[in-house]
Amino acid sequence: MPTPPAEVDVDVPLVRALLHDQHPDLADRRLVVVANGWDNVIVRLGDEYAVRLPRRELAARLVEHEQRWLPEIAARVGPVVPVPAPVRVGRPALGYPWSWSVVPWLPGAPVGERAAGVRVAEALAEFVRRLHVPAPAGAPANPFRAVPLATRSDAVLTRLATQDVPRAVELAAAWRTAAALPTHTGPPVWVHGDLHPFNVLVDRTPDGDERLSAVVDFGDVTSGDPAVDLATAWLTLDREARHTFRTLVAAPDATWGRARGWAIALASALATSDERAFRSVARRSIDAVLDG
Numbered sequence: 001m002p003t004p005p006a007e008v009d010v011d012v013p014l015v016r017a018l019l020h021d022q023h024p025d026l027a028d029r030r031l032v033v034v035a036n037g038w039d040n041v042i043v044r045l046g047d048e049y050a051v052r053l054p055r056r057e058l059a060a061r062l063v064e065h066e067q068r069w070l071p072e073i074a075a076r077v078g079p080v081v082p083v084p085a086p087v088r089v090g091r092p093a094l095g096y097p098w099s100w101s102v103v104p105w106l107p108g109a110p111v112g113e114r115a116a117g118v119r120v121a122e123a124l125a126e127f128v129r130r131l132h133v134p135a136p137a138g139a140p141a142n143p144f145r146a147v148p149l150a151t152r153s154d155a156v157l158t159r160l161a162t163q164d165v166p167r168a169v170e171l172a173a174a175w176r177t178a179a180a181l182p183t184h185t186g187p188p189v190w191v192h193g194d195l196h197p198f199n200v201l202v203d204r205t206p207d208g209d210e211r212l213s214a215v216v217d218f219g220d221v222t223s224g225d226p227a228v229d230l231a232t233a234w235l236t237l238d239r240e241a242r243h244t245f246r247t248l249v250a251a252p253d254a255t256w257g258r259a260r261g262w263a264i265a266l267a268s269a270l271a272t273s274d275e276r277a278f279r280s281v282a283r284r285s286i287d288a289v290l291d292g
Contacts, residue, residue: 003038003274006055010041014096015051021093023102039219044105049087053100060098062219065140067101070218073131073190080126082106082214108201108213111236113280115288116210120202121241123212125248128195128229134187135223145193146224149179149261156265165271166283170290171264178261181254184225193220195232196266197281226251230259231266234288235281242288263289 012031019027029046036042039059043051054060067086074085088102111120144152156175160168192199194217201214230251233242246256263285271282 004056006036006041007057008055008096008098010036010043010053010055010096012043014094015043015053017094018090018096018100019045019051022090023088026088026102045102048105049102050084050105051090051100052084052086052103053090053096054098057098059219063101064099065221066218067099069140069221073218073221076133077127077130077215080123080130081212083218084214084216106201106214106216108203111197111200111202113197113277113284115238115284116197116200116202116212116236116241117238118241118244119209120200120212121237121245122248124200124232124236125245127212127215128226128249131192132189132226132229135190139188139190139223140221142193142220142222142224145220146188146191146222146226146228148183148225149175149181149258149265150183152265153179156268159268159272163268163272165268166286167290168268171268171286174289175261175264178257178264181257181261184227184255184258188223189226190223191221191226191229192218193222193228194218195229195236196270197232197236198278200232200236225255225258227255227258228262230256231262233259234263235266235285239288239292260289 015031016027026045032044034042034044039054041053041055045051054063067089070083070085074083077083084103084106086101086103090100092098157172160172199217201216202210203213205211233245237245267282267285270278273279
């Protein structure tokens with residue numbers, strides 16, 4: 001699963017030109033490219049902000065979802081943790097074809113390869129409790145996240161059968177068990193959709209403990225089954241923290257069973273990445289799913 005090639009090259013001169021064109025009061029601040037990811041380029045803007053620009057057409061629609069819905073979500077989850085709700089909106093110009101955003105620069109670093117502990121689990125549980133409320137009818141549709149697991153079976157089982165995924169046979173059996181569980185019957189709720197350890201930021205408190213400092217990348221935000229977000233129990237947390245998270249969220253057993261299925265789907269996808277850190281997280285998460 002190599003990173004898709006950019007359909008538009010985004011660099012500092014382009015970003016500075018767009019800022020001069022649309023937000024000239026910000027245009028003279030320092031600009032540094034800090035991430036060139038799967039969907040977006042992130043350019044740090046001075047000390048307070050970042051510019052988030054799609055690098056391929058598929059991501060352009062996702063940025064528009066963030067611009068429309070993140071202010072509302074930020075108001076809901078903000079008492080627990082900040083999220084990158086846009087403070088300025090950019091429009092296509094100067095040959096750049098898509099909308100883009102200026103967002104706050106949020107503190108912390110991704111959990112990444114290490115698993116987070118109990119204090120992070122407590123805050124993450126409160127985050128999902130605040131987020132997982134019935135979503136409006138106009139919430140973004142997403143055919144890949146928060147949908148019934150059975151609709152993802154062909155893709156997941158094909159990946160497990162054909163790609164180099166650790167413990168693939170065990171994962172396939174666990175996936176079939178999860179996919180056979182009852183589907184979500186409650187109202188569709190807001191979900192982040194991609195709550196893995198590279199989108200969960202932490203920093204250190206004065207006493208040296210680790211705390212949840214931000215949740216980022218709401219490009220997959222949608223409504224549906226909350227189980228997709230609860231998969232973060234296996235993807236992001238260590239064993240003790242996972243127990244704490246599950247106790248605090250207190251979802252039905254079937255929801256946790258589907259969450260385990262989503263953890264298999266996401267971890268197996270990470271296992272096929274060309275990024276070493278993603279593969280490392282995949283191996284840790286797969287062991288957590290299968291070994292408890």
